[in-house]
Amino acid sequence: MVKQAARIHAGMLFLAVCLQMEAAAAAAGMAKAEGAQDGGSNRDTISHSLVLVQHLEALLIQGNGSDVSLRVETPNADEVKVIQAHALVLSLQSPVFEEILLSRNSSTLVLRESSDCASVFDKFIRYLYCGELSLRLDQATPLHKLATKYQVLSLQQGITQYMTQNLARDTPSGHVAGWYEYALQAGDVTLRDSCLQYMAWNLSSLLQSGEWVTISSQLLMSLLQRSDLILQSEMELFSALEAWIIQNDPDGLTAENALRAVRYAMIPPRELFLLQTQSTILARYQESVRDLLYMSYQFHSASPLQMAKYFDVNCSLFVPRNYLSPVWGSPWIINNPTRDDRSMSFQTQLGPSNHDANKRVTWNVLFSPRWLPLSMRPMYTETGAMQPTRVEGGRPRIIITPATSSTDFAGVSFQKTVLVMAQQQGKVVVKHVYNFHQSTEENGDFLAEADLYRRTSEYLMDSSLFLHIVVKPLYQTLISTKN
Numbered sequence: 001m002v003k004q005a006a007r008i009h010a011g012m013l014f015l016a017v018c019l020q021m022e023a024a025a026a027a028a029g030m031a032k033a034e035g036a037q038d039g040g041s042n043r044d045t046i047s048h049s050l051v052l053v054q055h056l057e058a059l060l061i062q063g064n065g066s067d068v069s070l071r072v073e074t075p076n077a078d079e080v081k082v083i084q085a086h087a088l089v090l091s092l093q094s095p096v097f098e099e100i101l102l103s104r105n106s107s108t109l110v111l112r113e114s115s116d117c118a119s120v121f122d123k124f125i126r127y128l129y130c131g132e133l134s135l136r137l138d139q140a141t142p143l144h145k146l147a148t149k150y151q152v153l154s155l156q157q158g159i160t161q162y163m164t165q166n167l168a169r170d171t172p173s174g175h176v177a178g179w180y181e182y183a184l185q186a187g188d189v190t191l192r193d194s195c196l197q198y199m200a201w202n203l204s205s206l207l208q209s210g211e212w213v214t215i216s217s218q219l220l221m222s223l224l225q226r227s228d229l230i231l232q233s234e235m236e237l238f239s240a241l242e243a244w245i246i247q248n249d250p251d252g253l254t255a256e257n258a259l260r261a262v263r264y265a266m267i268p269p270r271e272l273f274l275l276q277t278q279s280t281i282l283a284r285y286q287e288s289v290r291d292l293l294y295m296s297y298q299f300h301s302a303s304p305l306q307m308a309k310y311f312d313v314n315c316s317l318f319v320p321r322n323y324l325s326p327v328w329g330s331p332w333i334i335n336n337p338t339r340d341d342r343s344m345s346f347q348t349q350l351g352p353s354n355h356d357a358n359k360r361v362t363w364n365v366l367f368s369p370r371w372l373p374l375s376m377r378p379m380y381t382e383t384g385a386m387q388p389t390r391v392e393g394g395r396p397r398i399i400i401t402p403a404t405s406s407t408d409f410a411g412v413s414f415q416k417t418v419l420v421m422a423q424q425q426g427k428v429v430v431k432h433v434y435n436f437h438q439s440t441e442e443n444g445d446f447l448a449e450a451d452l453y454r455r456t457s458e459y460l461m462d463s464s465l466f467l468h469i470v471v472k473p474l475y476q477t478l479i480s481t482k483n
Contacts (some may be wrong), residue, residue, distance in 0.1 A: 418467055
């Protein structure tokens with residue numbers, strides 16, 4: 001009862017101070033009246049919220065009316081940070097602080113924090129008073145730790161949003177992989193998935209950064225097992241993996257699992273030969289991947305249709321990733337994308353097998369900025385009236401079709417992938433990935449978030465929409481089932 005009475009008294013004292021500040025603001029003419037109509041009568045609103053926040057910040061800085069001292073200590077450090085605070089504010093903003101304050105025996109709370117959290121603790125407390133804070137990239141993780149520890153949900157969500165919006169920001173040593181590892185530890189699924197997707201869709205950038213060789217084996221395997229990786233070629237991935245193994249010297253099982261996740265069948269046989277003769281890592285673990293190399297050479301020497309009769313060609317070894325090299329697709333820059341329909345043509349190799357190395361497929365692409373499905377078009381009842389193919393108010397659509405058909409297409413289906421670029425933090429990144437068979441109508445949300453009519457849209461660079469089209473052959477297994 002004594003603790004509860006003391007808390008009530010502190011709360012009333014703090015509330016009295018706030019009311020005095022509110023009254024002072026009103027007397028100084030800081031009130032803002034806004035007229036509104038409500039059922040025929042006038043209703044005015046008087047708001048001093050901004051002034052009140054300013055006074056709360058001053059209250060924190062000056063320590064007036066403080067009833068609790070926060071003593072922030074770090075392990076194995078002599079530096080101690082002391083903050084004069086108010087129990088009512090801490091209790092209202094954090095259920096953890098509320099519980100601690102109810103059970104305290106003195107006016108001083110000793111809080112033990114890591115050095116990175118202690119360095120931003122004053123920012124954390126200021127947020128509890130003012131509802132805002134300024135921060136740098138390197139302060140995001142410790143502030144998120146504090147928000148999580150003290151269950152300040154609004155700040156936790158705000159920092160997560162800040163981090164997901166700043167994945168593309170350039171830093172000397174990189175930060176996305178570090179944020180992923182932290183999110184995994186903290187159980188922040190939103191941040192974890194955002195970081196992993198960003199790294200997968202912009203993998204070449206990660207492979208070329210100093211952060212690559214520092215990533216954990218868990219993150220390494222999470223990336224290697226994905227089919228939606230966007231990079232120049234499988235050879236680029238192997239070279240980066242080789243550098244990671246040399247730098248980290250993992251145990252044999254980790255290295256073997258990583259090397260077996262490489263899709264050697266997607267590497268031309270000439271480059272495979274060079275790998276076997278020049279790669280020290282592949283020489284060391286030759287026995288671990290011998291079967292994969294053997295199947296890859298068979299894949300390159302026989303037709304995919306013949307391979308499909310004896311091997312499961314749906315396994316990951318034969319499934320392409322999103323490769324940016326010219327044999328797999330083409331970039332497409334569309335100037336003024338809202339203006340009218342556009343078309344282009346490009347060629348790809350029939351498939352990754354060396355058996356098809358000299359076979360080309362020509363693809364015709366049509367981009368319509370305002371396409372309407374048939375079910376949404378206006379009806380025309382007059383005899384002979386023609387229904388327009390493009391109507392105002394539609395949505396963007398891309399259709400990709402082969403210029404000719406061929407018997408070489410037997411046993412093969414082609415997945416089309418459109419990569420949509422955007423500019424974030426002054427950097428061009430992959431914003432969206434759309435997979436379909438023939439038309440983006442199959443997705444239903446193609447460029448749904450892109451306001452192409454707004455000149456400042458992050459999807460427009462110099463008034464142009466930047467796309468990259470990838471065509472991936474997927475083979476059908478023809479293995480007969482024995483009874």
